Amino acid sequence: MTTTMTRAPALPAPRGPVSAAVLAALRGDRADLPDPDGAAPYGEDLQLALYCCYELHYRGFAGVDAAREWDPALLTLRARLEDAFLGALRRDVPGGADVRAELDGLLVEHVDAAGVSHHLRRDGELWQLREYVALRSLYHLKEADPQSFVIPRLDGPAKAALVTVQHDEYGAGDPTRAHSRLFADMMAELGLSDSYGAYLDSAHAEMLAEVNFMSLCGLHRGLRAALVGQFATVELTSSPGSDRMVRAMRRLGCGPAAVRFYAEHVEADAVHEQLLRRGVIAPLLEAEPDLAPGIVFGIRAAVLLAGRSEERMLDRWGRGESALCGPAGTGGP
Numbered sequence: 001m002t003t004t005m006t007r008a009p010a011l012p013a014p015r016g017p018v019s020a021a022v023l024a025a026l027r028g029d030r031a032d033l034p035d036p037d038g039a040a041p042y043g044e045d046l047q048l049a050l051y052c053c054y055e056l057h058y059r060g061f062a063g064v065d066a067a068r069e070w071d072p073a074l075l076t077l078r079a080r081l082e083d084a085f086l087g088a089l090r091r092d093v094p095g096g097a098d099v100r101a102e103l104d105g106l107l108v109e110h111v112d113a114a115g116v117s118h119h120l121r122r123d124g125e126l127w128q129l130r131e132y133v134a135l136r137s138l139y140h141l142k143e144a145d146p147q148s149f150v151i152p153r154l155d156g157p158a159k160a161a162l163v164t165v166q167h168d169e170y171g172a173g174d175p176t177r178a179h180s181r182l183f184a185d186m187m188a189e190l191g192l193s194d195s196y197g198a199y200l201d202s203a204h205a206e207m208l209a210e211v212n213f214m215s216l217c218g219l220h221r222g223l224r225a226a227l228v229g230q231f232a233t234v235e236l237t238s239s240p241g242s243d244r245m246v247r248a249m250r251r252l253g254c255g256p257a258a259v260r261f262y263a264e265h266v267e268a269d270a271v272h273e274q275l276l277r278r279g280v281i282a283p284l285l286e287a288e289p290d291l292a293p294g295i296v297f298g299i300r301a302a303v304l305l306a307g308r309s310e311e312r313m314l315d316r317w318g319r320g321e322s323a324l325c326g327p328a329g330t331g332g333p
Contacts, residue, residue, distance in 0.1 A: 008062045009197025012052070016045025018081070022052050025074055026064045033077045041088035042308070044325075046081055047208035051200070053078040054215040058142055059196055082216055085209070089301045096296040099285060102229075103277060106236040106299070116310045117241040119317070120248035129252060130190050131323050132313065133183075134199045139211045140183040140261075141196050144169035146211070149218030150227045154284065161279025162228075165235070165272050182261040189257040202324040206309035213305055217298060225291035228280060229298020233306075235272040242266045 011027070014020035018036045025033060039046040055061065056069040068074060096102065120129055139146075144166055154162060171178035184194035193199070217227035242265035249259050285292055316323040 007196065008060045008064075009195065009200065011061045011064070012048065012200045014045075015048045016043075018045050018077075019049040019052065022049045022074070022077065025071070026052065026056075026061060026068055028065070033073055036077065036080050036084065039081075039084065041084040042205060042209055044205040044208075046084060047205040047212060050078065050081045050085060050212050050216075051208045053081070054212060054219070055197075057215070057219065058145060061197075082220075085212065086216065089213070089304070090297075093297060093300045093304055095293060096300070097292040099229075099281060099292050099295050102296050102299050103232065103236060103281075106233060106303075109240060114314070115241070116313055117244035117248070119314060121244040121251070124248060124252075124317075126252050126254075128313075128317050128323075129248060129254075130192060133187060133190055134192055134324065135203055135207045135309075135313070137183065137187060137192075137199050138197075138203050138207060139214070141180050141194075143179045143183065146214035146218040147227060147231045149215075150224050150231075153221050153224040154280075156287070157283040158280045158287070161275050161283075162231075164279070165231075165275050168272065177264075179261070179264070182264055185257045186261040189255045199324075202326050204309075204312055204323070204325050206305070206312045210302075210305045210309055213301060223294070223298075225284075225294025226298030226301065228276075228284065228291075229295040229300075230302040231298075232273075232276045232281060232295070233299045233302040235276050239266050239273070 011023055014023050016039065017034055018039050021031070021034045024031065036046065036049070039049075052061075053074060056064075056074075060066060060069070116124075116132055120132065147162075147169075148166055151159060151163060151166070167173075169179050171181065175181060187194040214227070214230060217223040217230060242262040245262040246259055246266065249262065281295065285295075313323040
């Protein structure tokens with residue numbers, strides 16, 4: 001049965017010459033694709049173009065031939081976009097190889113810590129909460145799918161432990177408990193569209209980059225360590241943030257279906273933290289110690305990209321403006 005979560009979304013509007021050319025190619029235009037060298041690596045045009053290329057490996061787009069997933073011209077352009085994005089991250093993320101110290105650092109939260117969940121818990125407004133959920137839907141309606149690409153790239157205990165985490169992410173056998181389904185239920189209760197990809201036109205480049213980094217690492221075997229680092233970052237930092245979101249939603253009078261998604265993550269991600277540290281990362285490094293710098297890179301890049309996205313939201317909200325790129329029916333100003 002086709003549902004709003006499984007139906008392929010419509011193509012978005014372009015944000016520059018590169019994304020316009022990619023979208024034209026997806027519609028069947030066989031014209032030569034442009035040189036992307038002038039596109040800003042973190043910019044709207046490049047990030048949307050890259051997101052659309054990656055989406056071909058997930059649900060695709062309505063009216064787009066599934067064969068475009070392996071179109072040589074699109075794959076060639078995607079590789080150049082990836083080089084620009086990855087090159088910028090490698091320039092902006094300091095190197096390191098001490099995985100234990102990096103993981104321990106994720107568990108330390110300073111007393112003056114700031115972020116979206118802190119803001120929403122303390123004094124955020126309902127329209128800001130709804131905008132945040134709309135933006136996060138780009139990942140959470142396909143939650144855990146980018147990380148599943150890494151499963152065949154692992155072996156032994158690391159693979160077994162990661163599959164255990166993914167089993168929980170997908171509802172432990174109950175599709176109504178899959179985290180993506182819980183997120184969709186939350187969106188519906190908040191008066192948002194739970195259709196997959198509904199808010200792509202509203203998502204800023206910083207949010208696109210967060211999701212693109214997961215896809216980039218998942219689709220490249222050479223970046224499997226970075227994907228593990230990214231996944232660990234999410235799981236190690238999720239529980240306290242999810243607890244703040246539960247408090248924010250209760251303060252704002254949200255219903256039980258809205259609260260349920262984050263309440264589930266308070267407990268589940270505390271367990272996943274231990275599985276990833278002891279079950280995935282420890283045996284992976286024992287078998288392949290040279291992957292340590294890649295894991296640290298994945299952690300630091302994930303933190304950088306999440307920070308950029310949150311800074312944009314908080315900056316816009318602080319000025320009384322919407323954080324969305326376009327109207328999304330969230331009830332904002």
